[in-house]
Amino acid sequence: MIVPEKTLKRDIIYNGRVLKYVVDTVDVNGKEAGREMVFHPGGVGVVAIDDEGFVCMVRQFRKPYEKAILEIPAGKIDPGEEPIVSAKRELTEETGYSANEFRSLGEFYPSVGYTNEIIHIFLATGLTKGESSPDEDEFVDIEKIHIDEIVSMIMSGDIKDGKTIAAIMKTQYIIERNFR
């Protein structure tokens, strides 16, 4: 039985630059429970793949894990921005690449128990290389890796970033069935 949870009280614990931290007291089937949550403005991720199957990947230091992580290019949606616009902007800012065609690969919910973030995933083809322009406090290494190798790194557990796993496995599925 699915029981909707009615909000009895909402405490805004912290209103940050990016995240809002919220604790709700909810009614679940007549009983009270607490729900600790993070509200996020939403993000985008882009699989930018060239005609030979090489994907533009980025490697950057991620503070929560205290290490550099290999990912598809990604970023936050600016206020009022359409996801497709964010995707084009982030791809070019981070990597310098622009693309002729963007196709939606759907939405990705990172961790449904406590964050409301939606990451909109796109497949970008018809790539042209230009100049990157990362944010001032953003340091990113760009690596072009063949999708077959990325899939191997996913299956071996070397790639752990969630949006990257979802986006690449969807892309691989599309390529195998439609284009090869």
Next chain:
Amino acid sequence: MIVPEKTLKRDIIYNGRVLKYVVDTVDVNGKEAGREMVFHPGGVGVVAIDDEGFVCMVRQFRKPYEKAILEIPAGKIDPGEEPIVSAKRELTEETGYSANEFRSLGEFYPSVGYTNEIIHIFLATGLTKGESSPDEDEFVDIEKIHIDEIVSMIMSGDIKDGKTIAAIMKTQYIIERNFR
């Protein structure tokens, strides 16, 4: 260029029942920047699949999205608990199923920019049905769905839960290559 971020100051904003909310001031290449983060104890997710390819899925209300979401069975790791033990416990608590064999499908990082959560994903086979025993404030619908249909729901965008997409696509990849 990958630049590690040195913590200059850490503010613990809130120490919740599950989440800890933290704001770091970091040094990035000589400049100060803020990092808003959520610390999480870690979780597990289980693809429990029977000999005919049917997967045990759960549907439950998820407060951050204010709707019911279709997922693989999952849960938090208890303090000091091994992930494989959590996986066995959560599968049986949520669905009643137990499994003869558990195999790791690797780690999943939900959203590398702000959470340190690691979700350990497992593939469970050799299923036996028993009684479920969900937590008092946990209401879950159990649905057995064939993996081919789940993959279709992922590709169409109907399934958006990240760990579910990653775990099912990895499972599908293994089945296609090894067992079919």
